[in-house]
Amino acid sequence: MKQIRVESLLASPQDIVTFQSEWSKGGSGGLLLLALFAGNVGPGLYMMSFLMNFTVGMLVGFLIVAVGYGLPHLLFLGRKERFWRGMMHPDTSWISRGFIFANIFMGFACLTMALGSPMLANMIPESISIYYNPIGILSSVFAFLLAMYPGFLFASVRAIAFWHSFLLVPLFIVQAFGSGIALLLVLAHAPGVSLHGGEHLLFPEAIFLVTSALLILGHLFFTFSSGKAGRTSVMRLVSGSFKKAFLLGALSCEIAIPLAVVALTFVGLNKSMLIPAELIQLCGIYFFKYCFLNAGAYNEICSEQVFDSIYSHSGESRPFN
Amino acid sequence: MARYVMVVDLEKCTGCQTCVVACKMWNGLGPGIQRVTVVEKEEGEYPNVRRAYIPKRCMNCKDPQCTKVCPTGATKRDDEKSVVTVDKDKCMGCRYCMMACPYNARTFYKHEQWYHEEPSAWEKKRYKEHTEGVVDKCDFCISRIDSGLKKALTPGVDPDATPMCVLSCIADALHFGDIDDPESNVSKIIEARGGFRLLPEMETDPSIYYLPKRTGNEADKS
Numbered sequence: 001m002k003q004i005r006v007e008s009l010l011a012s013p014q015d016i017v018t019f020q021s022e023w024s025k026g027g028s029g030g031l032l033l034l035a036l037f038a039g040n041v042g043p044g045l046y047m048m049s050f051l052m053n054f055t056v057g058m059l060v061g062f063l064i065v066a067v068g069y070g071l072p073h074l075l076f077l078g079r080k081e082r083f084w085r086g087m088m089h090p091d092t093s094w095i096s097r098g099f100i101f102a103n104i105f106m107g108f109a110c111l112t113m114a115l116g117s118p119m120l121a122n123m124i125p126e127s128i129s130i131y132y133n134p135i136g137i138l139s140s141v142f143a144f145l146l147a148m149y150p151g152f153l154f155a156s157v158r159a160i161a162f163w164h165s166f167l168l169v170p171l172f173i174v175q176a177f178g179s180g181i182a183l184l185l186v187l188a189h190a191p192g193v194s195l196h197g198g199e200h201l202l203f204p205e206a207i208f209l210v211t212s213a214l215l216i217l218g219h220l221f222f223t224f225s226s227g228k229a230g231r232t233s234v235m236r237l238v239s240g241s242f243k244k245a246f247l248l249g250a251l252s253c254e255i256a257i258p259l260a261v262v263a264l265t266f267v268g269l270n271k272s273m274l275i276p277a278e279l280i281q282l283c284g285i286y287f288f289k290y291c292f293l294n295a296g297a298y299n300e301i302c303s304e305q306v307f308d309s310i311y312s313h314s315g316e317s318r319p320f321n
Numbered sequence: 322m323a324r325y326v327m328v329v330d331l332e333k334c335t336g337c338q339t340c341v342v343a344c345k346m347w348n349g350l351g352p353g354i355q356r357v358t359v360v361e362k363e364e365g366e367y368p369n370v371r372r373a374y375i376p377k378r379c380m381n382c383k384d385p386q387c388t389k390v391c392p393t394g395a396t397k398r399d400d401e402k403s404v405v406t407v408d409k410d411k412c413m414g415c416r417y418c419m420m421a422c423p424y425n426a427r428t429f430y431k432h433e434q435w436y437h438e439e440p441s442a443w444e445k446k447r448y449k450e451h452t453e454g455v456v457d458k459c460d461f462c463i464s465r466i467d468s469g470l471k472k473a474l475t476p477g478v479d480p481d482a483t484p485m486c487v488l489s490c491i492a493d494a495l496h497f498g499d500i501d502d503p504e505s506n507v508s509k510i511i512e513a514r515g516g517f518r519l520l521p522e523m524e525t526d527p528s529i530y531y532l533p534k535r536t537g538n539e540a541d542k543s
Contacts, residue, residue, distance in 0.1 A: 020425075077413050078431075078456075079412065079455060080413075082411070082413040085413050086415065089394055092390070093417070095392035095415055159422060159425070296420070298425045299520065301360065301423075301425070302362045302373075302519070306517070307362055307364060310362075310533050310534055
């Protein structure tokens with residue numbers, strides 16, 4: 001029996017606020033979510049590890065960027081063989097800029113780790129190894145740019161009110177540092193690994209968590225008051241289909257639980273829960289990115305004003321009055 | 322240099338979707354790919370209701386967001402004709418343009434599909450012109466405009482140089498032409514009846530004008 005595909009062409013779509021789906025639904029949406037998460041955690045871990053002179057953390061941060069950020073992005077593309085074209089327009093496109101930041105970061109990070117590697121110490125002349133710090137600083141600068149650029153990328157999308165907010169730039173930076181510290185503290189507790197001065201990271205971690213909470217609340221308030229699309233996006237997160245993922249997954253796991261545990265650890269009351277709390281924080285950041293992508297809604301095309309324009313020249317506000 | 326625009330007379334549009342089907346047929350678009358959508362807008366409660374059909378397609382903006390965000394340069398604006406096109410040999414399928422388009426007027430061409438078990442002769446012929454994994458959008462049937470101009474035809478006046486949806490409209494609700502030419506049909510219509518564009522706050526300077534509804538007397542006079 002022959003099957004015929006039927007499309008609902010004749011069913012006119014009602015004009016409502018529609019959520020974007022290309023960057024959130026299905027397998028490709030999952031790849032982008034993974035890349036967004038890794039593009040935040042990886043550079044954060046690398047920067048904090050370089051600051052703490054923690055080679056294992058730098059290596060893991062580099063690998064997260066290379067495998068968790070680069071590979072999913074490549075697999076997400078519709079025409080993977082043309083990925084190199086992605087760097088052609090850094091003058092206007094944030095994707096091009098991010099592509100360039102990622103590649104330069106990986107280059108400098110490789111050099112830094114090679115110069116700092118104890119295994120290669122005998123093979124590298126001293127006249128070259130003195131460049132460890134300058135090259136390390138350069139790699140950290142590009143790690144910072146890599147963590148920051150998705151904020152600009154989303155903020156530049158005027159069509160989607162929930163993304164069109166410059167609070168995203170500081171938010172993504174703060175989340176990168178916060179998640180970097182979280183993963184660094186987890187790695188420091190791995191067998192055979194030692195980190196000096198890890199306890200000094202608790203105070204900045206608490207600062208990053210509080211800042212992150214304030215920025216998220218500010219972003220929700222800003223987008224809620226931006227119009228119908230922004231309101232719909234926020235309502236989807238706080239009372240709609242993504243309520244559990246956002247309130248429990250993102251806000252509780254990313255902010256509330258880690259902040260409580262860090263505060264208890266900081267005053268010396270409870271240290272055993274620190275590592276689970278840092279892992280929960282990483283899950284929370286993943287949930288935040290998931291909710292963030294899924295809450296992106298296009299502005300209403302035929303708004304109330306448009307409808308008024310349609311009837312404006314007829315001299316009648318209600319045709320059947 | 323010309324600036325081709327489309328004029329949609331909302332008074333005449335009946336929401337019949339002939340333009341949608343004509344576009345799909347002419348461009349050989351498979352299932353799930355649609356360059357034109359007729360949005361239905363309804364408001365109020367009986368007997369105080371308002372209703373309109375608003376055909377929506379790529380607005381081929383003069384200052385488009387999509388060209389700015391495209392990382393490969395595949396999406397670009399043809400300044401000669403004021404049409405935004407996608408170079409299917411350059412697009413890498415990142416879909417940033419789909420996010421940036423305020424009119425949500427782009428579709429991602431995932432993979433080849435057809436309506437029956439096997440592709441028809443027409444589908445076989447036309448589907449070859451599409452590339453999988455890239456973004457698709459309305460380009461005002463630029464191939465028809467180009468071939469028409471080569472034959473010294475006038476887009477919007479001569480059928481062979483006019484977009485297929487405009488030709489197919491059963492209610493004469495769609496008009497096409499060069500707005501920079503004061504003698505063109507679209508210039509005269511807009512001058513006579515005004516018109517508005519969607520999402521002006523986005524400052525993209527779209528190339529589709531919508532004509533508002535008129536009272537019965539105004540319509541009769543015309």
